[in-house]
């Protein structure tokens with residue numbers, strides 16, 4: 001089994017979070033009837049040098065995108081489907097009476113600002129302090145001040161548990177709560193994943209839910225036979241944000257039930273391809289290694 005030496009570097013704002021903002025920005029530039037998701041604020045979280053390069057050298061920028069697509073076939077489309085699926089899920093959760101939203105590993109997630117209905121709900125954004133401080137600065141620049149419904153909770157999952165900090169910041173464990181972990185659990189240690197899931201089951205109101213995405217364990221431990229698996233593993237490690245956690249294929253239900261969740265739903269690439277990739281998008285590839293899952297606390 002290839003060695004998975006974990007050398008985490010979180011001294012600067014997360015490169016992966018910026019990469020996600022870049023993907024949302026580029027999808028958002030497509031016509032309304034073509035794009036899978038839309039985030040008009042994403043542009044603010046991309047370094048000005050990258051935006052300038054894209055504007056001044058469109059041919060080279062396009063070639064870079066094509067190179068990434070060769071390295072990770074379909075992954076970008078899977079990530080766009082993830083944004084859309086999580087958007088749809090959160091909107092549905094609001095309709096079903098969610099009273100609190102916790103976004104773990106929030107990065108430059110802008111749901112609290114772009115989904116109108118969230119403005120009446122308390123939203124807790126939890127992220128590494130070095131990424132969160134950059135986000136807070138940008139949110140201040142975009143809106144002139146920080147929105148009153150969002151509470152920022154800086155936590156390093158490698159070094160601390162977030163539970164006490166959430167309580168200190170006004171988290172109410174009796175409320176029906178939605179926990180979003182988008183592009184997070186693969187980057188944190190298994191112990192932190194387990195603590196987080198246990199916290200959700202033990203400290204949230206009836207009908208609370210969790211939604212997250214995951215890679216199969218074989219990508220993380222290096223045994224995945226697909227070239228894209230090795231490419232993902234190597235690429236994120238080079239960014240200083242190595243993969244640390246995956247779930248055994250076809251074991252998601254057992255995994256979540258063991259923590260006490262119920263109504264587990266696994267969403268495969270086939271499922272989201274069918275849901276969102278129609279018409280002009282019909283021929284877009286998705287990546288079979290990226291799964292979504294959601295479950296309920298009863």
Ligand SMILES: C[S@@+](CC[C@H](N)C(=O)[O-])C[C@H]1O[C@@H](n2cnc3c(N)ncnc32)[C@H](O)[C@@H]1O
Nearest residue numbers: 014016017020105106107128131156157158183
């Ligand atoms: C791939 S980004 C995803 C960001 C955002 N959820 C999105 O989908 O655009 C991963 C996020 O997890 C956060 N993260 C990773 N490891 C962390 C840790 N040990 N403690 C706190 N946050 C962490 C990073 O700061 C980053 O914002």
